[in-house]
Amino acid sequence: MDSLYIEDTDDWLGCPTPLETCRHQLRMYENEFEALTLKLERALENVQGLVRDNDALTLERSSLRVELIEAKAEAAEANSRASNIEILSNWELMAKNRHISELNAQILALQGKSVFQKSPDPTPMD
Numbered sequence: 001m002d003s004l005y006i007e008d009t010d011d012w013l014g015c016p017t018p019l020e021t022c023r024h025q026l027r028m029y030e031n032e033f034e035a036l037t038l039k040l041e042r043a044l045e046n047v048q049g050l051v052r053d054n055d056a057l058t059l060e061r062s063s064l065r066v067e068l069i070e071a072k073a074e075a076a077e078a079n080s081r082a083s084n085i086e087i088l089s090n091w092e093l094m095a096k097n098r099h100i101s102e103l104n105a106q107i108l109a110l111q112g113k114s115v116f117q118k119s120p121d122p123t124p125m126d
Contacts, residue, residue: 074112105115 108115
């Protein structure tokens with residue numbers, strides 16, 4: 001392109017000089033740097049808050065795990081005690097039934113009845 005068709009605008013009023021353009025660009029970079037620094041500081045504060053929250057949750061989780069282990073141990077112990085009580089009560093019931101059978105046999109023997117005699121059905125069927 002011919003140099004006659006290119007305008008030289010350096011001396012026009014209101015047009016910034018190359019130095020002014022560089023200064024303006026530098027100010028824009030400084031403002032952007034400041035904004036990014038503020039965002040970074042906020043992000044770091046957020047991360048620190050999340051780390052604190054995570055630490056607190058980790059402690060709570062650990063204490064809840066300990067409580068759960070203790071509760072499971074208590075439940076197992078209670079289940080064991082319940083099983084022992086059930087077994088003992090079954091043995092006691094069997095012993096009482098045996099004692100009742102023996103007393104019934106003695107009563108029948110004192111009445112002169114046969115112990116092995118079949119008793120009549122209380123509800124006859126029609």
